[in-house]
Amino acid sequence: MRRVPSLFLSCLLLGASTASAGSTAAVAPSAAATRDSLSLDSLPDEDGLAQLLWERSTEFTQARSRVDSAQADLTRTRLLPNPELDLSWNTLPLGPTNPPGLHRLRDVPNYQAGISQLVELGKRGPRQQSARAALASTALDVQSELRERTYDLLERVAAVATAQVRLDELERLTTDAARLTELQRIRQQRGDTAGLDVDRAVLEEAQLQGQLAEEHSHLTEALLECSRVAGLACVPFDHRETAAAFLTRRLARPASEPGDVQQRPDLRALQAQRQSAQADLTLARRGWVPDPTFRAGYVHDRFTESGNQLDSLFVGMSFPLPVFDHGQASARLASAQAEAAERTRQQLTAQAQRDLRALTAQRDALERRRQRVRQQNLPLASTLVERLDAAVKAGGASLQDLLFARRTYGQLLLDAAELDLNAFRLSVALDRAHATGPQAPAELRAHF
Numbered sequence: 001m002r003r004v005p006s007l008f009l010s011c012l013l014l015g016a017s018t019a020s021a022g023s024t025a026a027v028a029p030s031a032a033a034t035r036d037s038l039s040l041d042s043l044p045d046e047d048g049l050a051q052l053l054w055e056r057s058t059e060f061t062q063a064r065s066r067v068d069s070a071q072a073d074l075t076r077t078r079l080l081p082n083p084e085l086d087l088s089w090n091t092l093p094l095g096p097t098n099p100p101g102l103h104r105l106r107d108v109p110n111y112q113a114g115i116s117q118l119v120e121l122g123k124r125g126p127r128q129q130s131a132r133a134a135l136a137s138t139a140l141d142v143q144s145e146l147r148e149r150t151y152d153l154l155e156r157v158a159a160v161a162t163a164q165v166r167l168d169e170l171e172r173l174t175t176d177a178a179r180l181t182e183l184q185r186i187r188q189q190r191g192d193t194a195g196l197d198v199d200r201a202v203l204e205e206a207q208l209q210g211q212l213a214e215e216h217s218h219l220t221e222a223l224l225e226c227s228r229v230a231g232l233a234c235v236p237f238d239h240r241e242t243a244a245a246f247l248t249r250r251l252a253r254p255a256s257e258p259g260d261v262q263q264r265p266d267l268r269a270l271q272a273q274r275q276s277a278q279a280d281l282t283l284a285r286r287g288w289v290p291d292p293t294f295r296a297g298y299v300h301d302r303f304t305e306s307g308n309q310l311d312s313l314f315v316g317m318s319f320p321l322p323v324f325d326h327g328q329a330s331a332r333l334a335s336a337q338a339e340a341a342e343r344t345r346q347q348l349t350a351q352a353q354r355d356l357r358a359l360t361a362q363r364d365a366l367e368r369r370r371q372r373v374r375q376q377n378l379p380l381a382s383t384l385v386e387r388l389d390a391a392v393k394a395g396g397a398s399l400q401d402l403l404f405a406r407r408t409y410g411q412l413l414l415d416a417a418e419l420d421l422n423a424f425r426l427s428v429a430l431d432r433a434h435a436t437g438p439q440a441p442a443e444l445r446a447h448f
Contacts, residue, residue: 040161040236041237047439053146057230066142069138070138073135077131086113088111110300116295127283129282136447146441147438153229154428157246159222159225160243161244162222162417163219166417167215167219170212170410174209180389184198200403251420251423261433274341281334283334284333286327287330289322290319290322298313299313359429363427373419381408384409388405
């Protein structure tokens with residue numbers, strides 16, 4: 001059988017290389033990331049990513065307000081009750097004066113000015129403890145949200161990286177299919193092959209082109225989801241290698257120690273919430289203790305005709321009688337809140353321990369599958385495709401065998417990328433269940 005000239009094959013290879021480079025350039029950003037965008041090539045570590053979200057994401061604007069509100073509540077509990085100023089004009093006569101002939105507004109009324117101050121007994125301490133624990137609970141809740149959002153963003157970035165890796169593999173397969181189609185057409189024109197082989201090559205190329213277009217759509221969706229989570233426009237990786245390195249970097253690191261699961265921010269927030277409710281319960285139970293109000297003041301009495309003192313001082317004290325409402329409703333509510341927080345914390349702790357066991361088993365099984373695919377199946381499929389490709393070009397093998405082998409190899413490549421993404425997600429899920437995670441911003445750490 002006649003061979004295709006080597007010069008022609010060289011031209012095809014050169015054209016394919018140019019096409020592949022142009023396609024990659026379409027994915028990579030044409031300019032550096034702006035201040036309103038997030039370049040995935042220069043993505044910070046988890047601590048830096050959490051700090052970036054804390055500073056730039058609009059989601060945490062309201063979170064700051066919650067922390068500020070809890071801080072204001074704590075500040076309010078440290079202030080003493082405001083004193084009250086009492087002013088009065090008393091003994092305004094009705095009818096004839098006694099003795100008669102006195103000036104009604106000058107010789108009879110008295111003028112009084114006094115200060116009243118409420119003194120709380122046994123309530124300021126529990127109230128401050130409750131507010132302090134509520135502030136810690138709010139800050140820990142926000143840290144838990146920030147932690148979850150950081151992991152969400154990492155998963156979205158991993159989806160972008162996987163889409164770019166799959167795109168690169170599909171572009172290579174599509175380029176090879178286009179070269180093979182052109183080669184089969186030339187061979188048909190020379191009478192070296194049947195038209196059926198050309199049709200098969202064309203259909204294989206069209207199928208790969210469809211997969212390529214679908215993967216471009218997946219990349220667009222992944223970038224959109226990344227931007228929604230980050231609150232910034234996500235700029236894709238420059239190259240396939242950097243995208244793959246992002247996935248393998250997390251997968252290559254040693255498994256983190258579980259640590260004390262109860263140190264997770266959400267579980268610590270529930271513990272602080274329970275402490276706040278217990279302080280509220282103490283405060284409510286002390287409702288039996290009446291808080292006295294002390295008064296002191298000055299009286300200027302114009303009714304001296306009757307023997308009244310012209311100028312005098314007065315002191316006094318009053319206190320409520322907690323006969324009907326002595327905090328029983330507040331105590332019941334605080335007790336229920338403390339019990340609910342503790343029950344929720346125990347349930348979440350047990351759930352985290354179950355998740356850790358299940359996720360660890362899934363990770364080990366998936367890792368064995370990844371190793372088998374990458375170390376055995378992919379090298380074998382790649383070698384088979386190379387040998388069949390050379391044989392088909394030399395006329396020593398059927399095109400159908402090559403197409404089947406290439407399709408198998410391409411599917412293995414896509415499956416390997418999907419396995420990497422699943423392994424990445426499992427790694428993130430394990431970190432979510434662990435007590436590990438990004439460091440809290442300084443303004444949150446100050447509150448717990």
